[in-house]
Amino acid sequence: MLIKINHIAKMEGHTGFMASVLSGDVASAKLEVQEGIRLIEGVLIGRNFKDMPIVAQRICGICPVVHNLTAIKSIENALGIQPSEESEKLREVMELGQIIHSHALHLFFLSLADFLDIDNDIKLVQEYPEETKKAIRLREYGMEIVKVIGGRVVHPLTNEPGGFKKAPDAEALKKLVADSPRVLNDALALGEFFRGIKLPDFSRETEYVSLYQNNHYAIYDGDIISNRGLHIPVSAFESNFLELQKQHEVVKRVEHNGKSYLIGAIARVNLNRDKLKPRAFEYLSKLNWKFPNYNPFDNILAQMVEVIHAIEESQLLIKQLLQSDLNQVITKEYEIKAGAGCAAVEAPRGTLYYHVDIDLKGYIKNVNIITPTAQSLSNLEDDVVEYIPHIMNLSDKERERKLRAFIRAYDPCISCAVH
Amino acid sequence: MTITKKAAGKAVKKTTTKKTVGTVKIKKTATRKNAPGAASAAEAQNIPVRVQNAPPKFKTVSSPVAAPRAKTGGRKPKMAIVSLTSCEGCQFALLDLGEKFLDFASSVEMVDFRLIEEEEDPGTKLDLVLVEGNPVTEDNLKLLQSVRKRSRVLAALGNCAAMGGIPEIKNYHEGANTIKHVYKYIQGISNPEIKEIDNFVKVDFYFPGCPINGEEFLRYAPELLLGNIPTIPDSPVCVECKKAGNRCLLLDKKPCFGPMILGGCDAVCPTARMTCQGCRGLRPGANIKAMRATLKTMMTDEEFENTTEIYGLRDDVEESLRTTN
Numbered sequence: 001m002l003i004k005i006n007h008i009a010k011m012e013g014h015t016g017f018m019a020s021v022l023s024g025d026v027a028s029a030k031l032e033v034q035e036g037i038r039l040i041e042g043v044l045i046g047r048n049f050k051d052m053p054i055v056a057q058r059i060c061g062i063c064p065v066v067h068n069l070t071a072i073k074s075i076e077n078a079l080g081i082q083p084s085e086e087s088e089k090l091r092e093v094m095e096l097g098q099i100i101h102s103h104a105l106h107l108f109f110l111s112l113a114d115f116l117d118i119d120n121d122i123k124l125v126q127e128y129p130e131e132t133k134k135a136i137r138l139r140e141y142g143m144e145i146v147k148v149i150g151g152r153v154v155h156p157l158t159n160e161p162g163g164f165k166k167a168p169d170a171e172a173l174k175k176l177v178a179d180s181p182r183v184l185n186d187a188l189a190l191g192e193f194f195r196g197i198k199l200p201d202f203s204r205e206t207e208y209v210s211l212y213q214n215n216h217y218a219i220y221d222g223d224i225i226s227n228r229g230l231h232i233p234v235s236a237f238e239s240n241f242l243e244l245q246k247q248h249e250v251v252k253r254v255e256h257n258g259k260s261y262l263i264g265a266i267a268r269v270n271l272n273r274d275k276l277k278p279r280a281f282e283y284l285s286k287l288n289w290k291f292p293n294y295n296p297f298d299n300i301l302a303q304m305v306e307v308i309h310a311i312e313e314s315q316l317l318i319k320q321l322l323q324s325d326l327n328q329v330i331t332k333e334y335e336i337k338a339g340a341g342c343a344a345v346e347a348p349r350g351t352l353y354y355h356v357d358i359d360l361k362g363y364i365k366n367v368n369i370i371t372p373t374a375q376s377l378s379n380l381e382d383d384v385v386e387y388i389p390h391i392m393n394l395s396d397k398e399r400e401r402k403l404r405a406f407i408r409a410y411d412p413c414i415s416c417a418v419h
Numbered sequence: 420m421t422i423t424k425k426a427a428g429k430a431v432k433k434t435t436t437k438k439t440v441g442t443v444k445i446k447k448t449a450t451r452k453n454a455p456g457a458a459s460a461a462e463a464q465n466i467p468v469r470v471q472n473a474p475p476k477f478k479t480v481s482s483p484v485a486a487p488r489a490k491t492g493g494r495k496p497k498m499a500i501v502s503l504t505s506c507e508g509c510q511f512a513l514l515d516l517g518e519k520f521l522d523f524a525s526s527v528e529m530v531d532f533r534l535i536e537e538e539e540d541p542g543t544k545l546d547l548v549l550v551e552g553n554p555v556t557e558d559n560l561k562l563l564q565s566v567r568k569r570s571r572v573l574a575a576l577g578n579c580a581a582m583g584g585i586p587e588i589k590n591y592h593e594g595a596n597t598i599k600h601v602y603k604y605i606q607g608i609s610n611p612e613i614k615e616i617d618n619f620v621k622v623d624f625y626f627p628g629c630p631i632n633g634e635e636f637l638r639y640a641p642e643l644l645l646g647n648i649p650t651i652p653d654s655p656v657c658v659e660c661k662k663a664g665n666r667c668l669l670l671d672k673k674p675c676f677g678p679m680i681l682g683g684c685d686a687v688c689p690t691a692r693m694t695c696q697g698c699r700g701l702r703p704g705a706n707i708k709a710m711r712a713t714l715k716t717m718m719t720d721e722e723f724e725n726t727t728e729i730y731g732l733r734d735d736v737e738e739s740l741r742t743t744n
Contacts, residue, residue: 013507034556037610043592047725061506061507061508155629155630
């Protein structure tokens, strides 16, 4: 028996799905990526390093911030540039804003309808007007953070290697702080709503991987850890994780010790939950999860936890920035020299990794970009192989609906995966 | 395996003559049709002079290629947004308008909007289709051609569809070989030369920008839904930049393309102290030669070429310089 879905809507990019089931056993399950190649790494070779953050962020219209930041960090590591503490804080706030608006989009507008038996968002919006308003306000708050710091939401402008071209307006930052309690209340109320949603019960043990810092919920920086004892610096990523391309496939898969693994909100919450800010931790406690939690549907609730955390954390960081000299974020002169650098930042969907080699004159010799969805795809397929037997007794239509919901709960970003 | 551009890149220069591949080849904007404006070199170098010319007011003209006026009667016009290979950022620039976009969306019937619904449309006739991205896969091309047939008006949504965008960079260098830096197995992977969508289908209107300006979209989309083809005023980025109260980047010897680039973006880049790199394309009245001369004092020829490649501007600049010789 063949299970085939031509196109899965309500997610970023183009993909279908195919699985074959032989006498009750799932022989294979595969996401069929239909995205065209843009060869972003290829077009960067031979270009000046300053073009890299500008070009690379255009990999993705949802998460340009994290591509921009990771590109910048890898360049700084290659050239030995140390940005100011204020710059790094400001970047982290920007990434938190990115996480808020990306998660708010996914958990409410892309995934929620799947669990309420609603087939499109127009009906969702009509049936849940109050929740919709809250979700929109959350998304807009996240976007406003990015806009205040980056100058624009899609493909921000102010960031560059070394710091910022322009410091954010202190008044606009103060307004973000002032709005923060109201937005936090929206998030907590929406969190309560989500706590009442019945998510399917399914679980498969896997390896969770994320960044880690010992006193901070790692987003902008850290080492790479896993729940199976891995603890390496980011510079050891490529020697521990294997990126491989199968013939005829445009997404390069990534394995750890020959196996699939999972990153993103569910992995981060599992690994770093003790570093969450108080309200986010309190909300997580109310979910009564047993850890480790291996239910991929709970990724949606993990995103809710992170939205609450990101509001608390960004408020704290902005307050600290307002106490400091904001002009310290402006780029200072640096020397251009040959070097290699790598960097990782937590994107909404997991750890994004960049590696760049730069020559004496500042031209790029080599680039490698390993995106979150490329890393999660095999884990998704391995999960689906175990999930299908649970839904075999449903009608074809109902089974297809469940599969779509499952894939969407992962929040894949196919533009990123292919780039 | 790495090669530097200087060693290998220049050997495979992109030809600026666009071949007709699809059905019709319609020239892009009026940029290269119109004779270059009368701006003197001095004007191009001294931006504030140009700014004093008030930008033409937005006017709606029925283009000769415009579809007949909508006979929508009581029904809402039908609109679809189609994503070819892209970052989908232009679509998000629309969604990010929030309430304003919802208001607009309630005035139309959105067909096949993949970001909000699962149902596939059987192929009804459309009043307006917006296309973002590049046709890279065969499915992309089929989709582009089928929506053209279905829709009275087709508009390019953003820089990739209108000018080739980031993916076009490969055309200027290693072309088909760029793939070898990225993939080990290249068999069966569609890797065409990147071409703007008007190489394949007739395009009635271009929303410029990377990404598009959402507010500008709201200004022109209602006209397009009625079958009218608006004209974006021929005004440089500098007008809006000055209005924003920015100090001119050119005065600080920062190579900003503002004077030769079509405004309408609210000068969002120079406002962030980033030089304009021309994602909205050349404006019809720009004096490219004078601007080129001005920029020579701020960047090397190589830097100029490289920067114009980012948003697919290089072929347009070269063509413009050739035709005005």
